[in-house]
Amino acid sequence: xALQSRGLSLGQRRxxxxxxxxxxxxxxxxxxxxxxxxxxxSVSLFRWDILSPNKPWMGLKNYEALxxxxxxxxxLTNTLLYVALSVPLQLVIGLFFALLLQAAAHWxxxxxxxxxxxxxxxxxxxxxxxxWIYQPSFGPLNKLxxxxxxxxxxxxxxxxxALASIVVAIVWxxxxxxxxxxxxxxEAIPTDFYEAAKIDGARSWEIFRHITxxxxxxxxxxxTVIGTIxxxxxxxxxxxxxxQGMGGPLDSTKSLVLFIYQQGFKSFKMGYASAGTVVxxxxxxxxxxxxxxxxxxxxxx
Amino acid sequence: xxxxxxxxxxxxxxxxxxxxxxxxxxxxxxxxxLLIAGGIVMVTPFVWMIxxxxxxxxxxxxxHFFPIxxxxxxxxxxxxxxPFARWYLNSLIVAxxxxxxVAFFDSLTGFALAKYEFRGKNLIFVFILSTLMVxxxxxxxxxxxxxxxLNWVDTYWGIMFxxxxxxxxxxxxKQFMEGVPSELLDAARIDGVSxxxxxxxxxxxxxxxxxxxxxxxxxxGNWNAFLWPVIITERMDMRTVPVGLSFFSGEAGASWxxxxxxxxxxxxxVLIVFLFFQRQIIKGIALTGLKG
Numbered sequence: 001x002a003l004q005s006r007g008l009s010l011g012q013r014r015x016x017x018x019x020x021x022x023x024x025x026x027x028x029x030x031x032x033x034x035x036x037x038x039x040x041x042s043v044s045l046f047r048w049d050i051l052s053p054n055k056p057w058m059g060l061k062n063y064e065a066l067x068x069x070x071x072x073x074x075x076l077t078n079t080l081l082y083v084a085l086s087v088p089l090q091l092v093i094g095l096f097f098a099l100l101l102q103a104a105a106h107w108x109x110x111x112x113x114x115x116x117x118x119x120x121x122x123x124x125x126x127x128x129x130x131x132w133i134y135q136p137s138f139g140p141l142n143k144l145x146x147x148x149x150x151x152x153x154x155x156x157x158x159x160x161x162a163l164a165s166i167v168v169a170i171v172w173x174x175x176x177x178x179x180x181x182x183x184x185x186x187e188a189i190p191t192d193f194y195e196a197a198k199i200d201g202a203r204s205w206e207i208f209r210h211i212t213x214x215x216x217x218x219x220x221x222x223x224t225v226i227g228t229i230x231x232x233x234x235x236x237x238x239x240x241x242x243x244q245g246m247g248g249p250l251d252s253t254k255s256l257v258l259f260i261y262q263q264g265f266k267s268f269k270m271g272y273a274s275a276g277t278v279v280x281x282x283x284x285x286x287x288x289x290x291x292x293x294x295x296x297x298x299x300x301x
Numbered sequence: 302x303x304x305x306x307x308x309x310x311x312x313x314x315x316x317x318x319x320x321x322x323x324x325x326x327x328x329x330x331x332x333x334x335l336l337i338a339g340g341i342v343m344v345t346p347f348v349w350m351i352x353x354x355x356x357x358x359x360x361x362x363x364x365h366f367f368p369i370x371x372x373x374x375x376x377x378x379x380x381x382x383x384p385f386a387r388w389y390l391n392s393l394i395v396a397x398x399x400x401x402x403v404a405f406f407d408s409l410t411g412f413a414l415a416k417y418e419f420r421g422k423n424l425i426f427v428f429i430l431s432t433l434m435v436x437x438x439x440x441x442x443x444x445x446x447x448x449x450x451l452n453w454v455d456t457y458w459g460i461m462f463x464x465x466x467x468x469x470x471x472x473x474x475k476q477f478m479e480g481v482p483s484e485l486l487d488a489a490r491i492d493g494v495s496x497x498x499x500x501x502x503x504x505x506x507x508x509x510x511x512x513x514x515x516x517x518x519x520x521x522g523n524w525n526a527f528l529w530p531v532i533i534t535e536r537m538d539m540r541t542v543p544v545g546l547s548f549f550s551g552e553a554g555a556s557w558x559x560x561x562x563x564x565x566x567x568x569x570x571v572l573i574v575f576l577f578f579q580r581q582i583i584k585g586i587a588l589t590g591l592k593g
Contacts, residue, residue: 011418017496018417022425025410028466033432036443043442050449100336105329107336113579114340117347120575120582122525124543125564128550129350132557138362140349172342177586184587233436236527240547257438257528265532270442277439288434 044274051268062275072276074251075259078163082255083231085167086174090227091220093171094178099208101179102186112183116176123173127240130169131156156241159252166241166253170234178223185219186212225291232284233257256280350568353561361558375562379549382559385566387538388545395460395530395541396523402465403519404512410466411474412500416486426475433468437528445532455539460530464523470515477511478504514585524571542567 008016044062046055066072097115101108118126133141134155142152155165189212197207213220235257239245247254247262256276264273353361355371363369379385414426444463453459481504489503505512530541540548546567550560575582 014417014496015419018413018419018422021409021413021417021500025406025429025466025471026425028406029429029432029468032444032463033435033440033468034428036440036447037432037435039443039446040439043446050446097336097339100332100339103332104336107333109580111336111340112583113576115343116579116583117572117575118343120521121347121568121571122543122546122564124525124527124547124550125350125567126346128546128560128564129346132353132561133346133349135557138364140366143364172346175343180583180587233438235438236543239527240550245551260438261528261532264442265445270446274439274442277436277442280436281434281439284436285434 040274040277043271044278046271047269048271048274049268050270055271058271062272063278065272066275066279071251071254072259075247075254075256076279078247078252078254079232079234079256081163082167082170082234083228085164086170086231087224087227089167089171090174090178091223094175094223095182095216097175097179098182098186099212101183112180115179118173119176121173123236124240126173127169127237130165130172131241134165156243157249159248159250162242162249162253166237169241170231170237174227174230178227181219181223182216185216189215221291221294225287228287229284232280232287235261347568347572350561350564353558354565356558358556358558375558376566379559379562379566383545383549383563384538385542385545385563388540388542389570391457391460391539392524392541392543394457396520398457399461399464399523400516400519402461403467403470404516406466407470407515408474408478408505408508408512409500410471411476411478412481412504414471415475415478416481416483416499416504429468429471433472437463441529441532444529448533453533455534455536459533460539460541461523463529464519464526467519470519473511473515474508477508481507510585510588513581514588517582517585 045058045060047058047062048055101111104111133139136142136154136157137152139155141155145151145153154161156162193211193215194207197211202210234255238247238253238255238258239261242248242253245258247258257280260273260276260280263269263276349366352367354375355373356368357370357372357374360368360370410429414422440463448454448459453462486499486503489499494502525543526541527543527547530544531547534540534544537545546563549563553559553563
């Protein structure tokens with residue numbers, strides 16, 4: 001009523017309602033998302049210890065120290081290894097089981113649910129279960145190896161095997177998600193394409209190579225992006241699967257986020273840790289831009 | 302598809318020797334063999350977890366897979382040592398309230414952006430989307446400094462506030478709100494429905510499948526969240542299940558039977574809920590995968 005009396009047109013009155021609807025969300029995105037982003041960048045220019053009242057200006061010294069820190073480089077390399085190992089494995093194994101499920105005549109829903117169980121369970125709980133599975137001498141995996149006559153492996157206790165062992169747990173937990181999304185993508189391919197190809201005498205491999213894969217491209221891109229961003233931010237598994245959450249042995253499993261967490265919340269060097277998060281942001285930004293380039297490019301079949 | 306390939310296959314069928322087809326029973330046999338093998342790999346860790354949790358301490362390092370004399374004493378011991386029930390309550394409160402907030406505000410934002418014309422609409426949409434590019438890790442230090450100054454440490458609001466509205470959900474709901482017919486909204490306006498009523502009573506029921514998917518994602522994400530809750534909670538009784546379990550396991554040393562009892566308690570109720578709603582949950586996940 002009050003609005004009408006001020007002589008607003010119908011369109012204006014609706015616009016006012018839209019602004020009212022957006023008031024709380026906008027306030028949220030500005031204060032909780034946007035401002036903290038800028039704040040993180042500015043914190044990275046100070047020596048910022050939350051316990052000490054004076055926070056001296058550092059300029060770019062935090063970044064200089066970061067790039068001179070071998071543990072930072074180690075954790076960055078490890079993070080890239082997490083991406084390089086987990087993403088292709090999830091894609092290939094996920095697609096493999098999705099294809100199997102699509103070809104299964106019975107029990108499809110049952111197996112789909114079975115494969116999906118790890119995805120809905122707590123990552124912390126699962127990390128500890130895998131840690132127990134990997135135990136030297138008493139763990140079931142080493143028992144299994146002994147049973148088939150293979151030597152005992154140290155898994156999480158070995159600097160050479162620990163990262164790969166964590167990747168196995170990550171892939172195992174995420175697999176169900178990949179299967180479900182691939183299955184949805186496969187079911188969206190019209191069956192006429194397959195029938196036409198069969199009439200033309202195409203073999204299964206040719207059908208897969210020339211029909212399934214190209215038409216599945218959007219799904220593959222989507223999962224690659226999601227998988228890459230998740231792997232770059234790996235933290236929970238590393239903290240819970242390495243001894244005392246340190247990212248060992250010998251920093252061999254320490255991820256970038258764990259490094260940042262330790263600097264900021266264990267050593268209270270928040271300025272230094274913020275510099276680390278800015279680098280993480282830059283990496284994700286570059287990946288997002290590459291992803292936008294790839295996904296907006298028209299694919300011709 | 303390229304045409305050259307197509308024209309080539311107009312040759313008579315018999316020009317190309319047709320390979321002997323694999324018998325159906327054999328291919329289906331291999332198929333189910335692989336599916337079952339995969340299923341065993343997915344389930345064995347859970348069986349191992351439960352089996353260990355039921356073993357008396359002296360059996361743990363014996364090397365049997367299943368307990369010889371199963372017992373619930375480990376569960377008792379865990380419940381006596383740590384306030385597991387309280388952690389459950391904390392996780393439930395945090396996940397449920399966050400999910401409700403996300404369901405309401407993300408839909409409202411999506412509705413306003415999809416169904417209204419106003420100045421700055423695109424700018425606002427791009428602004429919200431751009432916050433997606435900033436990783437949570439970059440924000441935890443500012444959030445912690447803020448929470449420390451405002452005494453939000455060890456409060457439910459402190460655990461929840463970063464996630465009460467999400468850019469991903471806003472984007473998802475905008476996509477689905479665009480499918481709500483404008484004629485329907487106009488007709489309701491003529492009938493005297495308020496603008497908020499249009500959102501709540503007309504649009505919301507029409508986007509229910511997407512809303513359900515968003516709720517499942519949000520609930521699971523908050524239920525399992527670890528990085529932020531581990532930073533914002535310091536008191537034992539304010540921890541969520543993942544945080545409590547992580548600290549408890551870290552302090553339990555080699556008492557694997559206790560750690561596995563804790564892991565089972567964190568896992569089994571979620572598993573039961575999942576098995577009840579698995580059809581809807583899986584459908585919902587597939588839906589967002591296709592739209593997102």
